[in-house]
Amino acid sequence: MTPLFALLWDTLDDRLKLRAPGRKVANKVFPHHWSFLLGEIALISFVILVLTGIFLTMFYRPSIDPVVYSGANELFGGRRLPAAFESIVRLTYDVPGGLLFRRIHRAAAHLFIATVILHLLRIILTGAFRKPREINYHLGVVLLLLAFALGFTGYSLPYDALAGTGIRIAYTELLSTPYIGDRLAFWIFGGEFPTGDVIPRFFVFHVLLLPGLIIGAISAHLGLVARQRHTQFPRVGIDGHRWIVGKPLWPSQFAESATLLLWVGGVLVASAVLVPWADIVLQGPYRPGEVGNNAQPDWYLFWLEGALRLFPPIEFSVLGMTVSGPFFAGAVMPTLVIALLVVYPFVERRVYGLEGEWHVLQNPLDIPLRAAFLIGTFGFLLLLSAGATNDILSRLWGVPIETLTWVFRILALVGPPLGAVGIFAYSKRRLAAKGQTVASVER
């Protein structure tokens, strides 16, 4: 330590008594595996989102009032544009570094959501959600939903043609709620679509409310990991339910996290140089009554988009309410999927009569129900997502869109149950062949 640092440290330590707790933290043993980095990459992406987002917020104007753009871009020069869109154009073409930060922000958003989803998959695949970690798992589900909301509101802010179409569909989803749909939609949008309130409100959600909630939830999430300690993969000769095996926070884990931060940052910046992540403004501002040909949300909402496309034409009135396809596809189905995620840990515990606490990770094939749950649920979501590309596939393959839609309808209904039953039977046989039962695989 340089003398200056030593002096600073001594001064602080003298007043705050940091040595004993500092040593405890530095000596904390953290199990090591590449899949444990997924959550960390999600965290890093979020940090990068906040940093780049602060820069963007300096320029963004949350309003759809028309203003005349007078910057350097020729396509939009002298045109009247919604202020939000105009500020994005200005940021892109007239603010040095603006486009770079916009692209990094978009790239980090994709990486954030992708790694949150992969992190969730690793939690389920390895059984890290089991007692005593159910609370953190449920907190994770909340974080997943917040991440989706953060992504969607961000996607909406430029108020370009794609954003406007997405907002319109979200408004329809709210409207479709039985009995209170119209009220709900008017409360959130401030009136009938498209109101001047929607962009200012989405702005508040995107830069204040949702990030605040996410920061709070991440803090609790990491606090729980620290309190309950991390799970680990089995290791010969060591009872992982009693002992944590890993590397100390200082210096191993610190070195790893610091490099990960710098490398993820570097890769995101490099991708922003190579990939025009954020250049969709070229499609022009949103105008009511106009839509482009490729109206599509970001990839992580494809499952909802696919459900909207594949759900059969249904609309009926009962008990004074109108129930329509978008309500099933956009509200009932996602609620069921999330409910399934929420209850699964309890179901597994119940079905196999498991008791006690679990700290050692597993192969999902050792737990037939879990394998079936994974294949069924995520197979369904993937097939729905594929359904969201039916127009593109139709053009690409030259197959009529009607045929493709029917193929996806049938696949999404039949495929996941078949896959689930198949993997269930397979893992059961596999266990039996090893002479094991679910309760004994921990040995």
Place this chain on the structure above:
Amino acid sequence: MTDGTAPGSRQPETTPVADEIGDLRVIARDDPPPSGANDLIVMGAASGAILGGIGFAVGLLAGAPLGFYGAALAVGLLSLGVAVRRWITDRFPDIDAVELRPGPEPSGPIADVAPVPRRSFLGRFLAVAAGVLGLGLIAPVVSLGPAPGDALRRTAWRRGSRLVTTDGQPLSPADLSPGGVVTVWPEGAIGDETAAVILLRLSGEPVDPTNGDWVVDSTVVAYSKICTHAGCPVGLFREQDDALFCPCHQSTFDAQRGAIPTFGPTARALPQLPLGVDDEGNLVALGDFTEQVGPAFG
């Protein structure tokens, strides 16, 4: 596992400790050999970080293209990552250690000051009071938007509203050639989303359930442009079979037959605008839509 509920039977209780460094119980230790090559890597990578930082700042300030200062920043971050990692791994031993997982909790109350006996009713009453107060605080939600009233059942179309293009031009039936399609609005409400209408000249005369009284010049009809599925603008017109097509989820409507859906996720036809011609020969509405425009609502 510390109590009798441990799953299955476990391995024999060995303490896997080999060695201790301070409070750390070490089971494996790998000391980095002295290496001149490593110093070179750290130096090189750190220099890369310096160059990257300077390149980014100078490039940005001097107005260099994004590709230049972006690449400089990327190189700087990646090199600094290499430098930090090599520097630390060369200075410290790589250690695998073990730690006991948290054991069972001590028994006893969470706080030592216990209440003296009182009527339990008061506590419950207090909880109810807090609940009612909390519910009352929800009231401001109602201020967030106006009451919907019949806003969703009406549009800006009135009897006699002229149909104008997005540029504000009124139209006469002669402006539409066969296969012609144009987006129109009520005069004075251009861009009012729910009033968007698609005006068409069909290739053949429309049949039931098209309302023949609202067809002008035997083949000119007007339908709401807002898809009855999720509200996208029904943007595409396929002339060979007079089909209207929504780009969002591919609902397809037969414009010859009252715009009933023929494919896709929507269940309802596009409402037909009561269409007529005024004394000056301009296309006008004969009134508002008689059916609800756009998607269903709860």
